[in-house]
Amino acid sequence: MKVTIIGLGYVGITTAAGLAEIGHNVIGYDIDSNKVESLKKGISPIYEPGLDELLKKNLKKKKLGFTTSPEEAIHHGEIIFICTGTPSREDGSADLTQVEGAAKTVARHINGYKLIVEKSTVPVKTAQWIERTMKLYLKKKVDFEVASNPEFLKEGDAIRDFLKPDRIVIGVGSKRAERLLKELYKPIRSPIVVTDINTAEIIKHASNAFLATKISFINMISDLCEATGADVELVAKAMGMDKRIGKEFLRAGIGYGGSCFPKDVKALYHVGTQYGLNFELLKNVHEINEARIDVLMKHLKNALWNLKDKNIAIWGLSFKPNTDDIREAPSLKVIKRILNEGGKLTLFDPVAMENMKKVYPEKYPEITYAKDMYEAVKDKEALVILTEWDIFKEACLSKVKELMLTPIIVDGRNIYKPKKVRKMGFEYYPMGRP
Numbered sequence: 001m002k003v004t005i006i007g008l009g010y011v012g013i014t015t016a017a018g019l020a021e022i023g024h025n026v027i028g029y030d031i032d033s034n035k036v037e038s039l040k041k042g043i044s045p046i047y048e049p050g051l052d053e054l055l056k057k058n059l060k061k062k063k064l065g066f067t068t069s070p071e072e073a074i075h076h077g078e079i080i081f082i083c084t085g086t087p088s089r090e091d092g093s094a095d096l097t098q099v100e101g102a103a104k105t106v107a108r109h110i111n112g113y114k115l116i117v118e119k120s121t122v123p124v125k126t127a128q129w130i131e132r133t134m135k136l137y138l139k140k141k142v143d144f145e146v147a148s149n150p151e152f153l154k155e156g157d158a159i160r161d162f163l164k165p166d167r168i169v170i171g172v173g174s175k176r177a178e179r180l181l182k183e184l185y186k187p188i189r190s191p192i193v194v195t196d197i198n199t200a201e202i203i204k205h206a207s208n209a210f211l212a213t214k215i216s217f218i219n220m221i222s223d224l225c226e227a228t229g230a231d232v233e234l235v236a237k238a239m240g241m242d243k244r245i246g247k248e249f250l251r252a253g254i255g256y257g258g259s260c261f262p263k264d265v266k267a268l269y270h271v272g273t274q275y276g277l278n279f280e281l282l283k284n285v286h287e288i289n290e291a292r293i294d295v296l297m298k299h300l301k302n303a304l305w306n307l308k309d310k311n312i313a314i315w316g317l318s319f320k321p322n323t324d325d326i327r328e329a330p331s332l333k334v335i336k337r338i339l340n341e342g343g344k345l346t347l348f349d350p351v352a353m354e355n356m357k358k359v360y361p362e363k364y365p366e367i368t369y370a371k372d373m374y375e376a377v378k379d380k381e382a383l384v385i386l387t388e389w390d391i392f393k394e395a396c397l398s399k400v401k402e403l404m405l406t407p408i409i410v411d412g413r414n415i416y417k418p419k420k421v422r423k424m425g426f427e428y429y430p431m432g433r434p
């Protein structure tokens with residue numbers, strides 16, 4: 001089938017490469033010409049394991065192409081996916097201007113029946129706005145429909161999640177749209193849940209908000225463990241063994257970040273309150289998450305007394321492992337707080353340093369970037385761990401201890417066994433553990 005992808009970010013590129021991989025003929029379009037030029041060469045502008053290989057393979061097979069021409073893009077696909085960003089507005093609501101921009105582009109260039117599919121995470125009833133925008137900006141009478149097909153991929157595991165999802169949700173308003181989307185996903189052997197469009201939109205928002213709630217819940221319990229000398233890791237382990245609860249997303253620590261959970265929790269809260277409903281639960285989820293930084297800073301200050309002129313290393317800048325994405329990453333907040341208190345920082349992350357350099361350039365006062373994790377800790381008074389990358393879990397801690405000026409670890413992700421690291425001579429500050 002002929003497919004067009006509008007918006008080539010983490011979701012758009014993965015969708016384009018994934019649909020080409022299962023045999024479709026895909027064109028990706030973005031207003032950012034640098035991204036498009038890089039993608040034409042098979043080089044992904046984002047770090048995602050396996051993505052470059054998939055791009056190169058399908059470009060070579062001519063199953064995949066990229067363009068900055070809206071006309072070429074819209075004429076190509078019978079199915080057009082909108083994968084543009086939906087960031088937060090100041091009031092927490094979703095900013096849908098990129099989605100509106102994509103709808104206007106389709107309206108301007110549409111040349112025959114198109115199924116316009118929102119893959120971006122959007123508030124319920126956004127499809128109706130897309131339909132209205134289309135009708136307002138259409139130059140001639142052309143048949144089109146809007147459907148919802150939310151994306152559930154995780155950065156760092158995006159290709160596997162796209163090709164082998166737990167479920168595919170399609171929200172449709174007609175049998176024709178249902179048939180087209182079922183045919184599109186036929187090569188993927190995952191259950192398909194067919195719903196109306198409003199329901200599909202809510203499924204995505206509700207899923208993300210629920211996962212964020214699990215994280216904030218265990219972080220709330222983490223604070224109780226800390227206050228009472230209990231161990232949140234054991235609480236979470238035993239809770240997670242209950243099949244009704246499950247162990248996923250029950251890890252206490254510095255909290256969630258990234259481009260999805262923070263904005264989706266706020267957006268769903270906003271939608272709920274707009275309908276006059278009590279969605280305070282989600283406000284609490286957000287507030288608990290924000291307060292995680294205070295807990296980590298308390299540990300750091302307990303360890304260093306005060307931070308003025310202290311040399312501190314940070315391991316981990318991305319909001320989670322296996323991605324270079326630093327959007328809403330806890331590292332951004334921690335760096336700001338430490339700098340405000342007069343600390344000096346050396347940062348290391350296996351792939352996210354280039355993105356951090358866009359926020360704090362290399363010559364930024366009081367910040368240095370290390371070549372590797374060991375260089376980062378040399379002569380430092382504390383090491384703060386903010387992302388649970390495998391290389392940090394497997395680090396040679398005796399080497400770390402030798403290199404540091406004072407062997408203090410503040411672990412925002414609970415990646416080490418407290419007894420073991422303390423036995424090695426570290427002062428170790430985990431989250432919610434004695």
Ligand SMILES: NC(=O)c1ccc[n+]([C@@H]2O[C@H](COP(=O)([O-])OP(=O)(O)OC[C@H]3O[C@@H](n4cnc5c(N)ncnc54)[C@H](O)[C@@H]3O)[C@@H](O)[C@H]2O)c1
Pocket residue numbers: 006007008009010011012029030031032035083084085086098099101102105119120121122151152153154155259260
């Ligand atoms: N990143 C994730 O892990 C993830 C997972 C599931 C769902 N989502 C949702 O998918 C959507 C996209 O997320 P992302 O992380 O890929 O976003 P992103 O910000 O990385 O990418 C968005 C892209 O859209 C382009 N764009 C903006 N306006 C455009 C227009 N009018 N025409 C063409 N291109 C345009 C931008 O240049 C950018 O390249 C969001 O709604 C997000 O919530 C994201």
